[in-house]
Amino acid sequence: MTWRAYLGKTMTGEVGPLLDAVSGSLDVVLNDVARCTVTATEASLDGVSREWWSVWAGCVLVSFEDWYQPETLIAACPITAPVKQDRKAGTVTFECAGVEALLDKRIVLDRDFRPGDEDKLRHSTIAWDGVSLGSIVGRIVERSIRKRNGFLPIVIGPEEKAKRQRTYEGWNLANNGAWKRIKEITEVIGGPDIAFRAEWANDERTLFQWRLVTGTEAQPGIAQEVTPVWDATAARSPVAAISVTSSAEALANRVYCTGAGEGAGTAVRMAEAGTIPEWFPLLENVITDSDSENHDLLKQKAEAGVATQALDQISLSIFSDETAPIGSWHVGDLVEVVTRGWLEVPDGAHLLRVIAAKYNLDSNKVDVELQQDRLGVELAW
Numbered sequence: 001m002t003w004r005a006y007l008g009k010t011m012t013g014e015v016g017p018l019l020d021a022v023s024g025s026l027d028v029v030l031n032d033v034a035r036c037t038v039t040a041t042e043a044s045l046d047g048v049s050r051e052w053w054s055v056w057a058g059c060v061l062v063s064f065e066d067w068y069q070p071e072t073l074i075a076a077c078p079i080t081a082p083v084k085q086d087r088k089a090g091t092v093t094f095e096c097a098g099v100e101a102l103l104d105k106r107i108v109l110d111r112d113f114r115p116g117d118e119d120k121l122r123h124s125t126i127a128w129d130g131v132s133l134g135s136i137v138g139r140i141v142e143r144s145i146r147k148r149n150g151f152l153p154i155v156i157g158p159e160e161k162a163k164r165q166r167t168y169e170g171w172n173l174a175n176n177g178a179w180k181r182i183k184e185i186t187e188v189i190g191g192p193d194i195a196f197r198a199e200w201a202n203d204e205r206t207l208f209q210w211r212l213v214t215g216t217e218a219q220p221g222i223a224q225e226v227t228p229v230w231d232a233t234a235a236r237s238p239v240a241a242i243s244v245t246s247s248a249e250a251l252a253n254r255v256y257c258t259g260a261g262e263g264a265g266t267a268v269r270m271a272e273a274g275t276i277p278e279w280f281p282l283l284e285n286v287i288t289d290s291d292s293e294n295h296d297l298l299k300q301k302a303e304a305g306v307a308t309q310a311l312d313q314i315s316l317s318i319f320s321d322e323t324a325p326i327g328s329w330h331v332g333d334l335v336e337v338v339t340r341g342w343l344e345v346p347d348g349a350h351l352l353r354v355i356a357a358k359y360n361l362d363s364n365k366v367d368v369e370l371q372q373d374r375l376g377v378e379l380a381w
Helices: 099-103 118-123 133-145 178-186 295-305
Strands: 002-009 015-018 021-029 035-041 058-066 069-078 084-086 091-097 125-131 154-156 161-169 194-200 208-214 229-231 239-247 254-258 268-272 284-288 311-319 334-339 348-360 365-372
Touching (some): 002 069, 021 069, 035 058, 035 069, 058 091, 099 178, 133 178, 133 208, 254 295, 268 295, 284 295, 311 348
Parallel strands (some): 154 208, 229 334, 254 284
Antiparallel strands (some): 002 015, 002 058, 021 035, 021 348, 058 069, 069 194, 084 091, 125 161, 239 311, 254 268, 311 365, 334 348, 348 365
């Protein structure tokens, strides 16, 4: 088992020097910003020019290799804070985040406006239709990187035709952050899962890139070629521990969503569960999206907020082995978990989606969070 950490350049995708890593961790969460911390020896930066480890310009790349998996890039995270130096310990620590954090500092606009173009910016509008929500995510990313000094090595796949539409007005700068708009898309009913997966861009492993992957209209979950089986009943199981946490905080059988406007002119849409058991009390919730006048979007957000059962989250500790090597599966994948004899989980095979993974860079064990893959159909344990 070998974890490696390299420096890289955010804009060019160049892979730089190997760090002499002492410790580190990586947290990856579905539809959210990855977080990474790596501590290396001070000598790792000897003779290394500053652009490799400057805030945002530099990246830390994390890879994994063992008997069952060739060296695989697990994450590429831009450096988000000045490097912390501990002279007594002789170490430097890098605080990093996924490329999503960089998109959080980009504004979605019709084009790359410059000083003097303010009036044109205010009156500009992006109006997209005829494609899927996943394709709209791709267009947001494309507009975000098509700017002066804006390039990022992100691979965007072909578009999918569908009857989806989004309108972004130039004057609404405070709400047009690229990552904010992407998050909104993942949170509506039928919204796709999205991920920016780091990968080697050539066989020599001297370049890296992020590949944008999204769900489709037919399948909001991200496509995968193989569904791993994590069999907790096997004699040599990769599953080291399992537990279940249930939360009823999000329960609501009627949801209101308010949008732009003031007083009686405020846009409002609502949604409710198709049936409510006669013995179950009414639970209401309010969602606010104060910048949106789109009634269809408000209705979709209200529908997404309806929840009529507690949410079960399954926690597993997984060892990298021939059945589940690190790097062979991703956050966002479906996994078949086979259980028997656990007090909190029914015996049998359960199809679950990986929603988070926490890696420790000195171990081949990963702490994984999974949820039932409902896709609009409610399950009960």
